[in-house]
Structures are given as structure tokens and as C-alpha cells.
Amino acid sequence: MLRTLLQQIPYFTPEDIAAFEPLWKKQVHLNRYDFLIRQGQVEQGLYFVISGALRIYYPLPDEEICVGFGYPNTLMISFPSFVDGKPSAYYIQALKKSELLGISKTDLVNLMEERPNIKRFWYEQLEKALVGKIEREVDLLLPEPEQRLQRVMQRSPHLFQHIPKKYIASYLRMSPETLSRLKL
Numbered sequence: 001m002l003r004t005l006l007q008q009i010p011y012f013t014p015e016d017i018a019a020f021e022p023l024w025k026k027q028v029h030l031n032r033y034d035f036l037i038r039q040g041q042v043e044q045g046l047y048f049v050i051s052g053a054l055r056i057y058y059p060l061p062d063e064e065i066c067v068g069f070g071y072p073n074t075l076m077i078s079f080p081s082f083v084d085g086k087p088s089a090y091y092i093q094a095l096k097k098s099e100l101l102g103i104s105k106t107d108l109v110n111l112m113e114e115r116p117n118i119k120r121f122w123y124e125q126l127e128k129a130l131v132g133k134i135e136r137e138v139d140l141l142l143p144e145p146e147q148r149l150q151r152v153m154q155r156s157p158h159l160f161q162h163i164p165k166k167y168i169a170s171y172l173r174m175s176p177e178t179l180s181r182l183k184l
Contacts, residue, residue, distance in 0.1 A: 002021060009121060011117050011120065023107040023108070023111060025102075026045060026047075027101060029097075030097065031097055034093070035092065035094075036076065042081055042088065044082075045102040047075065047102045049073065049099075050072065050098075050100060051099045053094070054098055055092070055167050057091055058091075059091065069163050071159075135151070139152060145172065148172045148174070152168075165180070
């Protein structure tokens with residue numbers, strides 16, 4: 001599956017794929033509710049979700065705030081921890097049985113230095129993530145739950161195929177009851 005996706009990146013040469021693919025050597029199998037990373041651990045890798053569904057959440061005393069999701073063919077990471085090497089403030093938890101492949105930060109950084117197309121790929125992923133975070137910030141500032149839901153449905157309709165609605169409600173900063181009243 002990873003190879004197929006890498007082959008779809010138009011500027012990747014066969015040599016880029018041959019150098020990149022074998023570095024995704026950490027196989028991770030998670031059962032429902034297992035953690036990929038816990039608050040306080042330092043993120044050491046980048047993960048590709050082969051199957052399953054995961055959530056990134058921030059714990060508060062009275063609730064858990066979902067800040068992102070992973071599902072097949074997406075990348076998963078506790079990004080602040082990965083970048084600055086500090087303990088994660090977030091948890092990444094499997095919502096269903098999940099399989100992932102991981103590449104170490106060291107391998108990724110070294111390969112980016114050797115292969116410009118891999119660096120280009122990483123920067124494109126960062127750009128997409130930044131655009132997504134800006135869109136999410138707008139979503140959270142909208143006063144009406146209907147508006148927040150509509151924007152997420154337009155931007156990420158696939159989310160509703162992979163993620164249970166109670167976690168989507170948390171992501172949208174509304175109660176599960178409010179989400180269920182809104183027409184999906």
C-alpha cells in the first residue's frame with residue numbers, strides 16, 4: 001500500500017522510492033484503545049496508517065479534546081514532540097484495530113539531506129498540515145455548530161466513514177447530542 005502511494009507522487013523517481021520505502025521498517029499493530037504515544041513520551045517517528053483509525057487528543061481534567069485523526073493512507077505523528085524533541089502533550093490512541101508503518105526521525109532527516117525529492121515531499125506534507133490547521137482554527141471560531149459541521153464535511157467527508165461520531169463531536173467542540181441533532 002505504501003509503495004502504491006509513493007508511486008503516485010509524480011516527482012518521485014524509482015530511486016527515490018527504492019531509498020524511501022525500506023526505511024519504513026517499524027511495524028506497529030494496535031488493538032482498540034491501545035496507544036501509539038502517550039502524554040510525556042517523546043515522538044521518535046512518523047507513521048503511515050495502513051488500516052484502522054486513530055485519534056490525537058489533549059487531556060483535560062473533565063474531558064478529552066480531539067485535535068486530529070488518522071485513518072488509512074494518512075500520516076500520523078505527535079508533531080510538536082517530533083519537531084522539538086520534547087515530551088508529547090498529546091495522546092495518540094487507536095479507535096479500532098490499527099496497523100501502521102513507521103520511519104524514524106533520524107532516517108527521515110538523513111534521507112531528506114540526500115534526496116531533494118524526499119525533502120520536497122516532506123515540505124508538501126507540512127504545507128498541507130498547516131493549511132488544515134488554519135482551516136480547523138476557523139472552524140473552531142465559528143459560533144454555529146452547523147457551520148462547523150458543514151465545513152468539516154466539505155473538507156473531510158471521509159472522516160465520517162472512519163471515525164465514531166462521539167470523537168467527531170469532540171473535534172468540532174460540541175456535544176455528541178448536538179452532533180446527532182444536526183443533519184449529516
